[in-house]
Amino acid sequence: MNDPDWNLYRTFLGVLESGSLSGAARALGLTQPTVGRHVDELEQALGHVLFTRSQQGLMPTELALSLRPYAQSLASTAAALRRQATGALNEIEGTVRISSSDVIGVEVLPPILAALQSEHTKLGIELSLSDAVEDLLRREADIAVRMTQPKQESLVVRHVGEIELGLHAHAGYLARHGRPVSFAELSTHCIIGYDRRTAFIRAMIGEIRKQAPDFPDPEQPCWSFRADSNLAQLAAIRAGVGIGFCQTRLAARDPHLVRLFPDFRLTLPTFVAMHEDLKTTPRYRRTFDALVTGLQDYIATRR
Amino acid sequence: MNDPDWNLYRTFLGVLESGSLSGAARALGLTQPTVGRHVDELEQALGHVLFTRSQQGLMPTELALSLRPYAQSLASTAAALRRQATGALNEIEGTVRISSSDVIGVEVLPPILAALQSEHTKLGIELSLSDAVEDLLRREADIAVRMTQPKQESLVVRHVGEIELGLHAHAGYLARHGRPVSFAELSTHCIIGYDRRTAFIRAMIGEIRKQAPDFPDPEQPCWSFRADSNLAQLAAIRAGVGIGFCQTRLAARDPHLVRLFPDFRLTLPTFVAMHEDLKTTPRYRRTFDALVTGLQDYIATRR
DNA sequence: TCCGGATCATTCATTTTTGAATATCATCCA
DNA sequence: TGGATGATATTCAAAAATGAATGATCCGGA
Known part of the structure; x- marks a missing residue:
């Protein structure tokens, strides 16, 4: 046979x-x-x-x-x-495929990658929005930006810092519905949240209850706008649908977004990872480094 | 293009x-x-x-x-x-590929697998001797027996116990060279050890020095027979070349092998692992279970 | 009910891929 | 030095894979 x-x-x-x-x-x-x-x-x-x-x-x-x-x-x-076979091996040219979560990929990476590409005009970038941790081993991507620490031995992993999440709403929404001053009050508001309950989401909800025991239960009807995609949630916040979590750095860019309970925060550890094999090839190495410094800059930016 | x-x-x-x-x-x-x-x-x-x-x-x-x-x-x-395409999907038939370290593969698995195959005559087994941890993700094997805990999320991992290693020598060797009664005396003997120094080996040597500070340094000339393969080391012990580490259960099978310093032992945690995807397919599941119980029996056996 | 649009199956001429045979060159060894 | 061996390159006829065209069938909407 x-x-x-x-x-x-x-x-x-x-x-x-x-x-x-x-x-x-x-x-x-x-x-x-x-x-x-x-x-x-x-x-x-x-x-x-x-x-x-x-x-x-x-x-x-x-x-x-x-x-x-x-x-x-x-x-x-x-x-x-x-x-791997595109472009010369020892030049910064050819294609690199990056995998990241949707929000990071849409809101944070483009300027970083644009700067990289303007420096290296022959460098091609493919961006795949996904959270699957196994991507790198299956070679679905060359480099990944992840919110959980990849633990595979054969990966080069770099912790770039903690991304801060906070509760935000559009100024127009607050004008219409009032600004909540206590967590209990949130139950009269529209809260933007997740559709499905993954292990990750459950952990996050646990963290929320620890900091804010009064925070409305996800079963309550005030969690009325649900979307799996963080991107859709962000769009909903921007459109004034209700109150939801988003990255504080992102919210700071939009003058209409108001941060609620500024002391209340969640943090997401952030990592850049790639296959060890690739670290000797300049184009992967350069892209990896650009992502690390670019994300560090993003995280470190103060309003 | x-x-x-x-x-x-x-x-x-x-x-x-x-x-x-x-x-x-x-x-x-x-x-x-x-x-x-x-x-x-x-x-x-x-x-x-x-x-x-x-x-x-x-x-x-x-x-x-x-x-x-x-x-x-x-x-x-x-x-x-x-x-995966060999044999019917829901029967215990077709081929399963197992990866294990050399000693386990040669000395321990054959009877376990023979029993399994005599029960399921249409089941084919491929055995690959290798220690690479990444095998399962690269699909180089379906099931792996490993001495370090695999940490990948997408794997089903089962800890089957601790394999005990001890110092052994052939009775003939001891008759010729005398039986050492202190670790310091070992420096006048031929010690069978590793060729290369991997992280794993270094950790093992550290463990040895902790239990037996007098144990001869690997740099000393008494470490005169070196082989990377544990199998070659085992063969050397059996042939009376010198004193070396081997699994106490294996040594117990050979009446000519003598255990030295019976209180001195190293233990290797042992795991069976497979891809999560495979657990619903009977032939993988059955083989996995057979390996787990077979290895548990092996480890639990008293002389 | 009938017709347009979708599917898979079949046929046959064309294109592509393959292998046997052969030519050519380098190396090793007596 | 000469001859055996093992390598790649080239040629050409045979074999295999492909695609265009056609037929048959099913589904859904007018």
């Missing part, structure tokens, strides 16, 4: 992601008969049915679904290889 | 590993012209030279070497995918 053609894995992943032969063909720049043949061939090679065919698309079997993470890993590694 | 054919990566890796087009062709079941064309094609697609051709083989460029880990990751992921 020979190793099947590695391309079969690529088209397999395409079919899995698009849900149909024709869709995968469009996405991969092939034709539908070719994609169909690839699937047949892979099924033959593996000795199992991967999809149940129907005229409105293909239904992946349980086995096919279980193979998906492997195929994705192949795809991201192949992409990482190509990134 | 399109994604190059993923097969090119496979032949690229083959060329890197064999050092020549013809060698890679033999290894991959292709012909030399095909391999050569694949390399050309990949170079064209990446826009860089990967090998400097010569008539006695190919010299990889620095860039090619830097791409090697990516290509290896592709290969091991492809292999893991195929492993």
Whole structure:
């Protein structure tokens, strides 16, 4: 039993992601008969049915679904290889892929990266917004900005400081609804919070209750605007939907945002991490350093 | 610029590993012209030279070497995918790849795995002897037996106990050289030890000096037989080369091995770990459980 | 009910990829 | 020095993969 053609894995992943032969063909720049043949061939090679065919698309079997993470890993590694192969090895050129949380990626990194790119015009940046800690090991990104300390041995990790979060609201919202002076009063306000309860969120809520025992319970109806994305929460605060947490440095940039209970704060430790392998290659090294100093500047900025 | 054919990566890796087009062709079941064309094609697609051709083989460029880990990751992921695809998903059949240290793999696991396989005749086992902690994330193995606690979030880890190491020698050796009764006396004996100094070894030597301050310094000439492989050390002890550390449970199996300084011991915490993704698939689950109970039995066995 | 739009399957000519054979060069050893 | 060996490069016919075209089927909306 020979190793099947590695391309079969690529088209397999395409079919899995698009849900149909024709869709995968469009996405991969092939034709539908070719994609169909690839699937047949892979099924033959593996000795199992991967999809149940129907005229409105293909239904992946349980086995096919279980193979998906492997195929994705192949795809991201192949992409990482190509990134590494772009540009000369010892120059600061080619592409670097960065993963960060959404707010940091949208609000904080662009100026840092813009400065870096204006210095190194041949440097390409890919920015992927995600919080998955495993990204770096799966080579889905070269460098990651994270709020939890990565613990893998093979990573270079740098702690850049603590990002401060505080309760904020738009001045217009406060004009309409009044400014709360006690945490208990918050129960008459609209609080912007999380949709799902992850371990991280639960820990954060615990921290809140420690500092502010009167803080309204997340079950109460005043937590009325919920979004998983911190970015959506930030937009909601800016739009005057209600009161929510956001980074104090970010809020300080917007003259209409008012900080409530200035002594009440949460802090997020912030790290920049990359694969150890990459530290000898100038473009990764330079980008890593730029992120570290850029984030340190961001954190250290006083109003 | 399109994604190059993923097969090119496979032949690229083959060329890197064999050092020549013809060698890679033999290894991959292709012909030399095909391999050569694949390399050309990949170079064209990446826009860089990967090998400097010569008539006695190919010299990889620095860039090619830097791409090697990516290509290896592709290969091991492809292999893991195929492993996952062998056998029916919900039966205990197909292949499971286990990584363990050499001594455990050679001396302890075989009976455990043999019992497992006699119960599940369609289950295939691959055993890879290696200590690299990252194996599981790179999918080079499905399950690992390790002496340090893996800390990755996405792993299922089980502590199975502490393996005890003690100083041992063959009865014949002691008959020839006498039996030492104090640690200081060891300096007139042949001590079997490590070749290189890793962080782990240094920690172990520190632990030794704590319990036995008189223990000869590794720099002294009495540490005369050195091997990186614990297996080679064990073989040396069994062959009567000198005095060395080995697992007390293993030594107890051989009536000719004598334990010296029975109160003097080192312990190695032992863990079984696997990817979280795999725990719902019966064959991995079953193998994991068999390893856990098998190792617990091994550790708990009294002479 | 019928038709447009989507799917997968099949066929066949075309393109691409492959391998066998061969040429050429370097190295090692008697 | 000459010959065996092992390497890459080149050539050309055979084999394999591909895509365009077509057919068949299902779904949903007018």
